[in-house]
Amino acid sequence: MLSRWGTAFKQINAFSKAHGPQSALLSLRQLQTTRAQHQDQSYIVLQPQFDKPMTKPEEKRPNVMKIIAREALARADTDNRSKLFVRRAAPRDRMCAGDVVFVETKNSTSDSGTTSFTGVCIAIYRRGVDTSFILRNVVQKVGVEMRYMAYSPLVKRIEILQKGVGFRRAKLFYLRDNPGKTFQLKALKKMAQSAASTAKQG
């Protein structure tokens, strides 16, 4: 597979030298479609394909890798969960450290069974498609932390049950030693149960 990418880059470089950098993106697109039609070998063509590269108007010389990252995010963002991780969104729309979050995960791509977990978000790692967050909860007197990849196709639903109030840090790892009253709310358990029951119905 690495050699295939090698030849692709060589072809793109040759093409871009002949025709200019903007057309390098179009050549990749053409390569993907033409190679898919080749009958001797099979290639994976990512769907959906975008007609125009996702450049921003202020980018005069767009970077191919940035555009590929944007496209990957657009493909993975099936139910608009990227709105939870936008830094500039209003605090009530985006996920912040300290929120009580409910995540429903599919057990496998074929199985319809789901697992759910509720917890306080103690960390968010914003890395484009590899965005992940850690939820912490105390289950049966044992602290459990689960780190979810936000754009994994197995993650069915992410919901903010309650916004956190009074958390002034981006990473709340201090809650491991000094939880205070964060995990003592009985309302938290009730919210988790109601969210889990709606998940099973829905």
Add this chain to the structure above:
Amino acid sequence: MIQMKSKLNVIDNSGAIVAECIKVLKNARWASVGDEIVVAVKKARPVSDSTSSSLSAAKIRKGDVRRAVIVRTKKEIRRPDGRYVRFDDNACVLLNNQQQPLGTRILGLVSAELRYKNWVKVVSLAPRVI
């Protein structure tokens, strides 16, 4: 990441409270959830002679060397879909020579990795599996 000298909480009703790992039973330095280890019991509940004759469960005393399976680790465990699970402590369940749990109950939650490593009895006894 349990290795020699790691202390684990014992979460079954065998009588042991704290066990120390003395051997990892696979060709590796560290053991994780679902791996078998040999432990020495460091702290145990006092065994009184009057109750011991009536109970069918084995008597575990301080200093006993037993096998155990790790059920919770503080080191995060990676699941195939990219999820990570982390518990606040290291915990194990004591086993007998036939790889069956010694105790009759498990007190506390265990990791779901045990299911994939075929510790069916442990998973069925556990009150909560995450």
